[in-house]
Amino acid sequence: MKMSRNFLISFALLFPAAVLLIAFTFYPTVATLIDSVYSTPRGRRPAAFVGTGNFERMVADPVFHRAFINNLIYAAVVIPVSMGLALAMALLVNARIKGRGFVRLAYFTPTILPMIAVANIWMFFYTPDYGLIDQFLRLFGWGGTNWLGQSSTALWALIVITIWKLAGFFMIFYLAALQQIPPTLLEAATLEGANYFQRLRRVILPLMMPTTLFILINAVIEAFRLVDHVIALTRGGPNNSTQLLLHYIYQVAFNFWDTAYAAALSVVMLVLLGLIALFQFGFLDKRIHYR
Amino acid sequence: MSVLTIRGLNKFWGDTHVVRDLDLETREGEFIALLGPSGCGKSTTLRLIAGLEDASSGEILLDGKQITNLPSAKRGISMVFQSYALFPHLTVADNITFGLSVRGESRKSQSEKLARVAPLLGLKDLLDRRPSQLSGGQQQRVALGRALIASAPVCLLDEPLSNLDASLRAEMRNEIRSLQRRLGITMIFVTHDQTEAMSMADRVALLRNGRIEQFDTPEVLYSRPASTFVAKFIGAPPMNILDVGAFKACGMTIDGKFKVGLRPEEIFLVERGLPGRVTHAEYFGADSVLSVDVEGVQCAVRLQGRPAIVPGATLHLGWNADALHLFDAETGLRQEAAVAQPDWVQLQPA
Numbered sequence: 126m127k128m129s130r131n132f133l134i135s136f137a138l139l140f141p142a143a144v145l146l147i148a149f150t151f152y153p154t155v156a157t158l159i160d161s162v163y164s165t166p167r168g169r170r171p172a173a174f175v176g177t178g179n180f181e182r183m184v185a186d187p188v189f190h191r192a193f194i195n196n197l198i199y200a201a202v203v204i205p206v207s208m209g210l211a212l213a214m215a216l217l218v219n220a221r222i223k224g225r226g227f228v229r230l231a232y233f234t235p236t237i238l239p240m241i242a243v244a245n246i247w248m249f250f251y252t253p254d255y256g257l258i259d260q261f262l263r264l265f266g267w268g269g270t271n272w273l274g275q276s277s278t279a280l281w282a283l284i285v286i287t288i289w290k291l292a293g294f295f296m297i298f299y300l301a302a303l304q305q306i307p308p309t310l311l312e313a314a315t316l317e318g319a320n321y322f323q324r325l326r327r328v329i330l331p332l333m334m335p336t337t338l339f340i341l342i343n344a345v346i347e348a349f350r351l352v353d354h355v356i357a358l359t360r361g362g363p364n365n366s367t368q369l370l371l372h373y374i375y376q377v378a379f380n381f382w383d384t385a386y387a388a389a390l391s392v393v394m395l396v397l398l399g400l401i402a403l404f405q406f407g408f409l410d411k412r413i414h415y416r
Numbered sequence: 417m418s419v420l421t422i423r424g425l426n427k428f429w430g431d432t433h434v435v436r437d438l439d440l441e442t443r444e445g446e447f448i449a450l451l452g453p454s455g456c457g458k459s460t461t462l463r464l465i466a467g468l469e470d471a472s473s474g475e476i477l478l479d480g481k482q483i484t485n486l487p488s489a490k491r492g493i494s495m496v497f498q499s500y501a502l503f504p505h506l507t508v509a510d511n512i513t514f515g516l517s518v519r520g521e522s523r524k525s526q527s528e529k530l531a532r533v534a535p536l537l538g539l540k541d542l543l544d545r546r547p548s549q550l551s552g553g554q555q556q557r558v559a560l561g562r563a564l565i566a567s568a569p570v571c572l573l574d575e576p577l578s579n580l581d582a583s584l585r586a587e588m589r590n591e592i593r594s595l596q597r598r599l600g601i602t603m604i605f606v607t608h609d610q611t612e613a614m615s616m617a618d619r620v621a622l623l624r625n626g627r628i629e630q631f632d633t634p635e636v637l638y639s640r641p642a643s644t645f646v647a648k649f650i651g652a653p654p655m656n657i658l659d660v661g662a663f664k665a666c667g668m669t670i671d672g673k674f675k676v677g678l679r680p681e682e683i684f685l686v687e688r689g690l691p692g693r694v695t696h697a698e699y700f701g702a703d704s705v706l707s708v709d710v711e712g713v714q715c716a717v718r719l720q721g722r723p724a725i726v727p728g729a730t731l732h733l734g735w736n737a738d739a740l741h742l743f744d745a746e747t748g749l750r751q752e753a754a755v756a757q758p759d760w761v762q763l764q765p766a
């Protein structure tokens with residue numbers, strides 16, 4: 126009797142979470158996998174099995190190539206720069222400086238803003254001639270640059286926004302980790318003759334490695350997930366120069382209604398993220414000292 | 417061999433005066449204990465010497481050279497922290513050679529010095545372990561190794577034994593003491609445990625409210641305490657401090673400006689002496705401590721073995737003439753004055 130009662134209670138407790146997970150995570154994942162090997166159903170023509178057809182199409186798709194390469198550049202810049210900035214900001218606001226509380230708040234503000242709001246703020250910054258950046262540059266005789274409107278600068282303009290948005294968020298984790306380091310460890314290092322950079326490299330950074338891995342995983346996810354500003358500012362243009370994988374998937378699925386191809390693209394992105402996660406846990410995790 | 421001199425050292429934390437006009441000079445290769453109750457400023461003093469805190473005023477000299485304003489790494493002083501402060505991500509070997517490595521010593525010289533220090537501390541087989549894989553005593557040795565490897569002339573230890581269990585503590589006590597003798601370095605260690613201070617140190621500085629109450633050898637601290645505070649801090653149980661009135665019962669008259677100190681272990685039982693009633697007895701194996709009510713004042717008496725005395729019994733207490741210590745009743749400072757004492761008090765034990 127008791128066993129079954131226990132079972133009922135645990136089942137009841139797990140049920141809501143399980144329903145949500147299955148309905149919104151597991152079922153869509155499996156459905157996407159299945160859809161990726163079928164054609165898109167249209168009108169009276171139901172979906173037909175096409176095997177690797179969708180993937181073959183991808184190989185020949187120049188927009189996909191563009192999006193893939195853009196996303197790699199985007200990730201390769203956003204991840205290290207936002208993490209580096211986050212670390213620098215955390216070290217700064219952890220030090221005994223005047224107005225520390227204000228600076229902490231200022232650094233964290235971009236995080237609490239919705240990405241659409243962020244995009245609108247930056248739209249003003251980037252406006253040719255009247256925008257903040259151009260007004261400032263005009264003092265030096267430059268200006269008149271359409272940052273979001275030309276292929277050579279548009280992707281970089283979006284990268285800057287993403288870094289601005291993420292660095293403050295990551296800073297909070299670094300700050301928490303910094304405050305976990307016992308001060309006597311740093312005193313001992315100082316007493317042994319370590320200067321600031323030696324303390325940073327030999328004591329602080331190694332002790333923060335678990336946090337760094339956590340932030341790295343988050344940064345990778347964000348680098349592929351965060352496309353709100355693409356939708357709000359450029360819609361992948363001009364000439365696909367700001368086309369990112371997830372935004373392309375969104376366009377294919379909901380603008381072109383080519384759901385099968387979108388499913389195949391999703392599978393590629395899933396595999397890509399899976400491989401990165403494997404590397405992070407399999408390779409980096411073993412090199413990290415956990416307290 | 418080095419001499420550390422501290423002159424007029426002061427430290428304020430805001431309005432709190434934690435270290436007051438501290439003067440202290442070590443002799444060559446001496447082992448000094450900073451002893452005192454918690455909050456007396458002993459750890460702050462140590463941190464001031466190490467340069468982890470800035471002095472509000474006063475100076476610190478090492479072999480006559482000003483080090484008051486030098487950064488801690490340049491002072492020629494090493495330190496063992498109470499929590500050991502070992503780097504958890506480094507091996508024992510890397511922990512010990514950390515200082516050498518950040519100061520850019522060659523790997524060869526690092527491993528030579530490590531090979532010299534590790535066997536001294538019995539760490540030879542543990543060099544590849546990490547701190548989390550070590551026992552408390554082993555961690556303590558690693559911290560000592562890190563402090564000793566650079567051969568700094570002065571080594572500071574902050575409550576070095578407080579995190580160890582009792583048996584290990586006794587072992588480490590001997591070990592630290594013999595290491596200090598063998599290496600001939602000056603060691604200053606902070607402790608709140610009088611047994612530790614008395615058994616290890618050449619000289620003990622007893623601190624109270626940021627001031628040195630007495631700075632002398634353990635023998636002098638015990639036999640000639642400079643104040644009632646010292647008298648009550650040293651010894652277990654501590655010295656009895658009695659009002660002069662209590663001595664009327666045995667026909668002694670002592671000037672009322674004094675208080676009288678008498679160590680529990682210097683009291684013996686006599687046929688006719690100071691009468692008192694036993695309130696309770698504690699048995700410790702080798703000896704027993706009786707609480708005796710003398711004219712309304714509790715007086716501890718330490719007797720060998722387990723005397724057949726039950727609470728309620730009346731005893732007569734006696735002592736030798738030189739066992740009495742006189743203190744000023746107001747300032748608590750030691751007074752040198754002879755006390756006339758009837759012969760019968762120091763008669764043979766009953």
